[in-house]
Amino acid sequence: METLRFEYLGGTPPAVQAPTLTGVVGSGNLEVLVEAAPGSGSCVIEITTAAVGFGHIWQAVIDDFHARHGLCDLRISVNDVGATPAVVSLRLDQAIETFLGDAA
Amino acid sequence: MNAHRHSYYEAGARERLHGLLDAGSFRELLGPAERMTSPHLPPLDAPVAFDDGVVVGRGRLAGRSVLAGAQEGGFNGGAVGEVHGAKLTGLLERALDERPAAVLLLVESGGVRLHEANAGLIAVSEVMRAVLAVRSAGIPVLVLDGGQFGCFGGMGIVARCCDAIVISEEGRLGLSGPEVIETTCGVEEFDSRDRALVWRTVGGKHRYLLGEADVLVADDIGAFREAAIRLLDTVPDLSLDALDAEHGRLAARLERFGTCRDALDIWSALGIGQPARLPLLDTDEFLTATADRRA
Amino acid sequence: MDARTLLEQLFPAGHDVRFDGAFFHGSGRSGTTDIAVIGTVDAAPIGVELALALAGAVLDTVRRHPGRPILLAVDTAGQRLSHRDELLGINGYMAHLAKCLTLARNRGHKVLGLVYSKAVSGGFLASSLLADACHALPGAEVMVMNLPAMARVTKIPLEKLQDLSRSSPVFAPGVANYVAMGAVESVWQGNLAEALAAALAGMPQHDRRRELGEARGGRRLARPVAARVRSDALA
Numbered sequence: 209m210e211t212l213r214f215e216y217l218g219g220t221p222p223a224v225q226a227p228t229l230t231g232v233v234g235s236g237n238l239e240v241l242v243e244a245a246p247g248s249g250s251c252v253i254e255i256t257t258a259a260v261g262f263g264h265i266w267q268a269v270i271d272d273f274h275a276r277h278g279l280c281d282l283r284i285s286v287n288d289v290g291a292t293p294a295v296v297s298l299r300l301d302q303a304i305e306t307f308l309g310d311a312a
Numbered sequence: 313m314n315a316h317r318h319s320y321y322e323a324g325a326r327e328r329l330h331g332l333l334d335a336g337s338f339r340e341l342l343g344p345a346e347r348m349t350s351p352h353l354p355p356l357d358a359p360v361a362f363d364d365g366v367v368v369g370r371g372r373l374a375g376r377s378v379l380a381g382a383q384e385g386g387f388n389g390g391a392v393g394e395v396h397g398a399k400l401t402g403l404l405e406r407a408l409d410e411r412p413a414a415v416l417l418l419v420e421s422g423g424v425r426l427h428e429a430n431a432g433l434i435a436v437s438e439v440m441r442a443v444l445a446v447r448s449a450g451i452p453v454l455v456l457d458g459g460q461f462g463c464f465g466g467m468g469i470v471a472r473c474c475d476a477i478v479i480s481e482e483g484r485l486g487l488s489g490p491e492v493i494e495t496t497c498g499v500e501e502f503d504s505r506d507r508a509l510v511w512r513t514v515g516g517k518h519r520y521l522l523g524e525a526d527v528l529v530a531d532d533i534g535a536f537r538e539a540a541i542r543l544l545d546t547v548p549d550l551s552l553d554a555l556d557a558e559h560g561r562l563a564a565r566l567e568r569f570g571t572c573r574d575a576l577d578i579w580s581a582l583g584i585g586q587p588a589r590l591p592l593l594d595t596d597e598f599l600t601a602t603a604d605r606r607a
Numbered sequence: 608m609d610a611r612t613l614l615e616q617l618f619p620a621g622h623d624v625r626f627d628g629a630f631f632h633g634s635g636r637s638g639t640t641d642i643a644v645i646g647t648v649d650a651a652p653i654g655v656e657l658a659l660a661l662a663g664a665v666l667d668t669v670r671r672h673p674g675r676p677i678l679l680a681v682d683t684a685g686q687r688l689s690h691r692d693e694l695l696g697i698n699g700y701m702a703h704l705a706k707c708l709t710l711a712r713n714r715g716h717k718v719l720g721l722v723y724s725k726a727v728s729g730g731f732l733a734s735s736l737l738a739d740a741c742h743a744l745p746g747a748e749v750m751v752m753n754l755p756a757m758a759r760v761t762k763i764p765l766e767k768l769q770d771l772s773r774s775s776p777v778f779a780p781g782v783a784n785y786v787a788m789g790a791v792e793s794v795w796q797g798n799l800a801e802a803l804a805a806a807l808a809g810m811p812q813h814d815r816r817r818e819l820g821e822a823r824g825g826r827r828l829a830r831p832v833a834a835r836v837r838s839d840a841l842a
Contacts, residue, residue: 209357227345232386233361241344241362258359285347285368289359339841351682352777356763358839370841394777398817398829402836424728426761429751429778431826433728434790434816435620437736438829440816444709466732472702487698487729493688502690507728520828524696555707561748562659562703575694 212255212263214270219251219280222308230303238288240303241282245283257288273300281285320458321482324381325367327364331533332456332540333371333380341406341498342399350393352428361387364395368403370412374541382407385461391425392467397435404442407451413544414452417474418585421587424466436466443473447548452476454543455482456536457525464489464515470522475546476538479516481595485495486514512575512591518546519597521579523561523607530595565607582607611648613680613723618642619752627759630657632664634675638804641704643668646680653730654687656699661734665707669714676717676807677708679738683730701733708737719808720793722747722782733812740792742802749791750780760761773797776825787825 217222231239244254253270284303291299318331329338342348353360365387370379381403383390392400396583400417407415424432443453453474457463462484463471471477472487474502479485490504490513503509512518519525527543572578579587583606593601610631614622618635624644629651634641645664651657653749661681668675686697696721708718720738722731725748735741743749751757757778758765772779776787785791792811795802820826 209354211358227343228332229326229344229362231383233359233365234386237386239344239361243345259355285362287359287361324794328842341836341841342832343642348828350777351828355771355775356761356767358763375654394826394829398832399836401817401829402833405833406837424751427751427763427778430784430788430790431777431829433732433751434736434785434788434820435829437732437790438814438833440705440732440737440818444705445814448709448713466729468698468706469701469729469733472699473705479832485698486693486696487686487701488693490686490693493690493693496688501688502693513690514744518694519696522696524699533662550706550710550713552666552710555666555703555710558703558706559659559662560701560787562655562662566659569695572694573691578694 210257212257212266214253215282216274216280217249219278221246224277227308228303228307230306231299233287233289235289236247236291237297238286238291238293240299241285242303242307243283245281248281251280251282251284253284254284255286257290259288259290264286265293266276268287269296273297277304279304317530318534319531319537320480320514320533321460321531323533324386325348325384325418325420329367329371329380329382331380331424332416332418332537333373334375335473336419337534338371338380340367341403341431342368350392352431356427364399365390368398368399370575373413373544376413376544378414378416379403379410379412380416380418382399385420385459388425390421390459390463392421392432392436393425393428394431394435396425397432397439401435401442404439404446404453407446408449411451414454415578416445416454416456418456418460418538419463419467420461421463421465421467422461423467424472433466436470436531439470439560440473443470443532447475447550448454451545452548452550454478454546456486458536459483462486475548476526476543477524478527478529478536478543479519480529480531481503481516484514485519485524490514504568508591511578517590521602521606522565522572527594528599532590546599608723608746610646610680610682610723613799614644617798617803630660633735637800637807640807641672641675643672643675643677644680645677650684650685650725650790652680652685653683653701653733654689654692655695655700657695658697658704658733662704662707665704665711668709669716672822674715676719677711679718679720679735680731681726681734683710683727683734684725685727686729686733701769704733705737712739717807719806723748724748728752736790740806741790742795743785745782745796747782749782749785753780755764757810784825787820787823789818789820789823789826792819797798
């Protein structure tokens, strides 16, 4: 197992929502927990992954994710079991949609 | 019709709960943000899940308050560890205080989680005790079984300790899974790759005909919901008379079917014509073909 | 220890236990109290017939001897693994036994378990673990699965499992592990008749295995997690 942490400063704070969980911790899959971190001014993404040694790929996937959404005041926690970058991106987007969608 | 179905089999634990209960009514206890993960998985380099593979909480069903727990088969096959089991036990014991209309268990589990085998086995035992305490207090415990991993191991016993089981054709219920039996006893005892054999031995249709499951529904969250609503007024009965009657039924089953070598033999003995066609029928056709023929 | 020796030591004043294959049933006297004894021998795999026989003995005790304490002395290498048992719904037979013991408990029977030889996995779950309090003899074998089999199924190296099992009671075989986790109340040493009488005098009034596991340090989360789910406020 390997733990990675990314932090992005600045962005748009979403309205404060209840935490949401998206995805499942199963082979080739991951779960994404999104929580509000009001006033933090940053988006922190912590990842625990069963696939060791792919930090640079995570960096690229998470950079893209943050560029797409540009959100701050968030804490995102991931438990991953070797999902592909495409699956990771998809789950992160679903997780954000679910989190923001609960406002409606 | 199929276009309106929401597959129970394909859904995850949270999706099932949200579809089963009254819209927007579910409130989770000890949710994922609490990060109550298993302490026993990381030392074995195994991934954890923020909810330890089970979602528990309170909601409403047809306007009535219920407590509900749903196992997530996608995480370790829904296997029970220390935290997972304690969440189910706590939920059941909460029923003793809150006295909801019922406790719903959306089971999907291979049984005990081997990474924490002793803790898991004891946890399942505690869940059994809690189920029976809740029933003894007059509150029904209802089981829904239609997930991809079925309901096996200790959870198969837990399920049968409850008041009623709603199962789909896709649902499976048993103790030792076919793979376990094949690995231990050989392929001639149970060929786990023979899908037809597996489904007609542990699948929903056979369980329903045998009387191990009470209601057979289509693979649709809405159908599970309707069945659960109809069972809400179940009155638990653990009296001597009730258990004498159950004892008689189980003894009669052994007497009647104990020498059968295949589910087809049992279905034949039940007086069902052309038993080999049963696996091919959809739920409605099956219920019509087997009406009044259950054991 | 074999069952006949066990019964002689538990009931020095005598007993009327009858053996029928792997199954036995009868009564013995502990001090001034008659005890119903229900059990199995020869590490019997628990299949549909045996589960039904055990349940029948419980119902018989409830019917004929209201309030009589029940001692489960089950020697089992596990649930019987067979296509036939699954076909007939073995889990339903085991659940029936659990319900019968609940009936007994609800009617005031104390239910005691004693692992005198072997208790494995589903066989343990469907017998001694159903008791209000489960005890064990020092040489008893208690487990879910041995480590080599566990290594094969989980694909975790055997050496790693062996190494971890020296410091953690959570997955490896052994009575001491089940004591640490609270599932086995105590290990009976010395005079078994006295141990039985003491156990009967000190029966827990509720399922306290989580509390024992926490106090003994073998299972620290089960009690607080269950307590939070039971009592946390909900919106």
